[in-house]
Amino acid sequence: MTRSSWPLYEVFVRGKRGLNHVHVGSLHAPDDEMALRNARDLYTRRNEGVSIWVVKAESITASSPDEKDPFFAPSGDKVYRHPTFYAIPEDVPHL
Amino acid sequence: MQSRELDQFEQTVAADHRVEPRDWMPDGYRATLVRQIAQHAHSEIIGMQPEGNWISRAPSLRRKAILLAKVQDEAGHGLYLYAAAETLGADRAELTEKLIAGRQKYSSIFNYPTLTYADVGVIGWLVDGAAICNQVPLCRTSYGPYARAMIRVCKEESFHQRQGYELLMTMMSGTEQQRAMVQESVDRWWWPSLMMFGPPDAESSNTEQSMLWRIKRHTNDELRQRFVDMSVPQAAKLGVTLPDPHLVWNAERGHHDFGEIDWTEFWQVVKGDGPCNAQRVEHRRKAHEDGAWVREAATAYARKKEQAA
Ligand SMILES: [Fe+2]
Numbered sequence: 001m002t003r004s005s006w007p008l009y010e011v012f013v014r015g016k017r018g019l020n021h022v023h024v025g026s027l028h029a030p031d032d033e034m035a036l037r038n039a040r041d042l043y044t045r046r047n048e049g050v051s052i053w054v055v056k057a058e059s060i061t062a063s064s065p066d067e068k069d070p071f072f073a074p075s076g077d078k079v080y081r082h083p084t085f086y087a088i089p090e091d092v093p094h095l
Numbered sequence: 096m097q098s099r100e101l102d103q104f105e106q107t108v109a110a111d112h113r114v115e116p117r118d119w120m121p122d123g124y125r126a127t128l129v130r131q132i133a134q135h136a137h138s139e140i141i142g143m144q145p146e147g148n149w150i151s152r153a154p155s156l157r158r159k160a161i162l163l164a165k166v167q168d169e170a171g172h173g174l175y176l177y178a179a180a181e182t183l184g185a186d187r188a189e190l191t192e193k194l195i196a197g198r199q200k201y202s203s204i205f206n207y208p209t210l211t212y213a214d215v216g217v218i219g220w221l222v223d224g225a226a227i228c229n230q231v232p233l234c235r236t237s238y239g240p241y242a243r244a245m246i247r248v249c250k251e252e253s254f255h256q257r258q259g260y261e262l263l264m265t266m267m268s269g270t271e272q273q274r275a276m277v278q279e280s281v282d283r284w285w286w287p288s289l290m291m292f293g294p295p296d297a298e299s300s301n302t303e304q305s306m307l308w309r310i311k312r313h314t315n316d317e318l319r320q321r322f323v324d325m326s327v328p329q330a331a332k333l334g335v336t337l338p339d340p341h342l343v344w345n346a347e348r349g350h351h352d353f354g355e356i357d358w359t360e361f362w363q364v365v366k367g368d369g370p371c372n373a374q375r376v377e378h379r380r381k382a383h384e385d386g387a388w389v390r391e392a393a394t395a396y397a398r399k400k401e402q403a404a
Pocket residue numbers: 139168169172248252
């Protein structure tokens with residue numbers, strides 16, 4: 001018996017116009033077109049989407065094997081990137 | 096001294112954060128999840144059979160369409176869950192093979208036959224209802240992909256339960272014969288539904304560790320009690336009697352007391368000797384093998400297109 005000979009696809013759905021595509025899960029399909037059709041049947045049975053992206057899981061490059069990795073450390077100590085870092089008097093309008 | 100990885104894992108779980116696929120996790124945690132998620136996925140897939148049996152015989156086009164949509168949802172639930180199991184390194188085809196070989200289990204409830212059309216309603220009300228009780232806390236389980244799959248599942252389950260209850264209300268407002276049919280069905284499904292929560296806490300070997308890992312959030316007995324308490328007023332409103340002479344409100348506990356479950360029957364069905372075990376697995380095997388040519392043809396077509404490109 002051939003085992004999992006269909007590649008794994010990751011599925012992204014845009015819920016409605018104006019929103020980003022969001023990862024919703026994965027599925028197996030023989031090719032891109034079938035992956036799209038299967039994704040429609042599996043992840044949008046109740047109007048959950050207006051647009052679907054499917055991408056072969058092997059094509060995704062991920063940041064690191066660990067979700068809390070020093071990879072993100074550089075942004076940890078840069079509080080001056082946030083607007084709340086700056087004290088502005090209450091009576092300055094529109095700022 | 097324990098490893099930095101284990102520290103990190105325990106901190107994540109203790110802080111009620113989710114463990115994600117590429118995080119380090121203890122082997123036991125991974126194995127427990129694969130076993131539980133696979134069993135859950137198999138239950139959804141096998142669970143299509145008892146009701147699928149009635150799609151062509153449902154009494155109207157409306158009821159056929161509803162039942163078809165419900166059974167299709169269950170297929171979807173199975174696939175969400177297989178996808179979650181795969182993020183742990185399990186192989187989907189291998190899981191199916193294990194199910195067919197009888198090496199992995201599924202919920203024992205699906206080993207009971209659907210003898211009348213009222214069973215479709217009672218399954219929606221009680222079986223999906225019990226499943227919801229089990230599944231709602233799993234939306235907060237510690238493993239991210241499992242929790243996310245359960246959120247999707249739970250959203251869809253409420254349609255399942257409501258269509259079942261509505262079907263029963265319709266039958267109960269029908270003829271004397273239809274009312275008797277509903278009661279007879281409730282008599283058959285009530286106890287097996289209570290068994291869906293698994294063995295009593297004292298005999299549930301995996302519960303303690305699963306609760307520490309926050310895979311499980313409540314014990315079997317807690318969830319069973321919650322289900323009984325929810326079902327009693329629903330049964331009253333429907334006008335059916337739950338087949339348990341010991342079922343009575345206990346004001347002191349703030350819960351219903353209920354009779355002893357026949358655990359001998361439970362273990363018998365779990366171990367493979369239920370009314371339909373052999374038939375369910377055989378049907379799944381046949382569907383899988385009969386579908387092999389479709390999978391092969393699609394693969395061959397994809398390969399041919401790729402070569403032409
Ligand atoms: Fe389901």
